[in-house]
Amino acid sequence: MKHGQTEQFLQEQGKAASRAYLMISGLYLAIYYGIGAFTPLIAQYYHSIHLTGTQIGLISSITPLISIVTQPMWGIICDRFQVRKRVLFLTLLAAGLVVLFFTRAQTFGQVIVLLTILSVFQSAVIPISDSLALAYGKKHNMPFGNLRMWGAVGFAVSALVTGLLIQLWGPKVLFFVFAAAFVLATLFLKKIPDDTEGARLHASIFSGIGSLLKIPRFTLFLFGAFFIYGAVNAHNLYFSLFYQHIGGSVAGVGLAFLLFAGSEAPCMKLAAMITRRWGLEYTLLTAGIISTARWFWYSTAPNTLIVLLLFFIQGLSIGFYLAAAAQYVRENTPGTLQVTALAVFMSFGQGLGAVFCDFLGGIVMQYFGILQTYLFLGLASGLGLIPVLLICFGPWKRQTAS
Known part of the structure; x- marks a missing residue:
């Protein structure tokens, strides 16, 4: 390839990236x-139907x-047939359609049925989108946090805007926002290159989970993750009720x-630098530790103004955790089993951890x-620190730099 052609090829590759x-x-x-729109405000809808x-x-x-x-x-x-984009496209559309039926639900039984159907489709969305982002990041040497931070931006803006809309038109508006956002997501998905799919897996489709659970660092x-x-x-569910209990408003929740x-967005970007210096485990x-301390502090009924002023605690806990967790999974599991x-x-x-914390937290x-409830969340999160300590200092400590 001639020099001019090489330069043009590199420019095209850069534009595609x-x-x-x-x-x-x-x-x-x-x-x-x-x-x-859905997660932090759904409790308002549950209360509206008593x-x-x-x-x-x-x-x-x-x-x-x-x-x-x-x-x-x-x-x-997805790993067996390498159909990540197609599965994600279908599940986004299905979830966006099902959520609209909540606007007609008025009873405990109706909500259970609809939420069960919605959960089947919605459960595919985050792990598949994360796998596409991790594949892109690995190919272009980009930290996962640089991509994932845009999720934090979307969540943040939506929580505020949807909270204001709920005050104007009632809690059912959150279902329309959810549906519109998921349909919009399919338009972005269609333009993501197919080279994020990866290589086809030929192993038994049921052997993957067993292989993963044999990796001590991953199992710990x-x-x-179960507790932390x-x-x-559970906090995402109960915070709106907690915030109003200590004197806040629905708009204040947003x-x-x-x-x-x-x-979370800047902290996810910062997480790349922190993990290079400290390692993923630390x-x-x-x-x-920050997350555990936060739940204990909330259990003391702090002033709403102080809760808002110390907003950055979320970035230092959840932002750091989510950015490091995805990379930890990638670095401690086989590449053919990423999704x-x-x-x-x-x-x-x-799944399991949220069942435990949501259900017992409600009781x-x-x-x-x-x-x-927040005291309980602090105790649960504290238990989650034990396996992480074993990863950092126990016999399964990584001997080489992350």
Whole structure:
């Protein structure tokens, strides 16, 4: 190839990489805009149809319980047949359609049925989008946090805007926002290059999970995620009730999530530098310690102004944890099982761990109050630090630099 042709080829490659970056960033922005409308504000809808604390805890356990089964299965399908984009496209559309039926639901039973169906499709969205971003980041030597931070931006803006819309038109508006955001996400997805798919896997479709669970560093990480990430998911559900309990408003909940999730974006970008200096393991440990301390502090009923002023705690805990966790999974599992490994991680954190924290948190709230729910989350998150400590200092400590 001549010099001029080589230069033109490199320029075209650079433009293609830039387009892919923009499309993946847009995908994250849209997906988490939908999640930011749904997750932190759905409790307002549950209260509007007069559900009890125990019912809210039970309903909130459905999505993580379903994801325990469906996330690994979606991962196995994607890794076996390399159809990540097609599966993600279909599940985004299906979730966007199903969520609109919530506008007609008025009973506990109707919500259970709809949330079960929604959870089957929604459980595929995050692990598959993460795997596409990780594949792009690996190919172009880009930290995962630089892509994932756009999800935090979408979540932050949506929580504020949707909170204001709820004050104007009621809690059902969040379902329309969710549906529109997921449909928009499919438009970005269609323009992501197919070279993020990777190589086809020829192994048995059921052998992958067994192989992953034989890796001690990965298994310990999963047990840590069960408690730490499970508590984070429960916080997303119960925060709006907590914030109003300590004197805040519904609009204030949106502002709080704007600040909280907004702090995740720069921290996810900063996480790349921190992990290079400290390593992934110590970054995860630091994030877990900050997160645990935060839940204990919330249980003391702090002033709403102080909660807002210390918004950056979310970035230093959840932002660091999510950015480091995805890279930890990638570096400690086989490349041919990337989606499966991410799905198993989500199943433990957003699945089993969230079932545990959501359900028990709802019972604690009904009988003892929302402040004791956060005390419970602090205790649960503290238990999650034990396996992370074993990763950092135990016999499975990595001997070479991360």
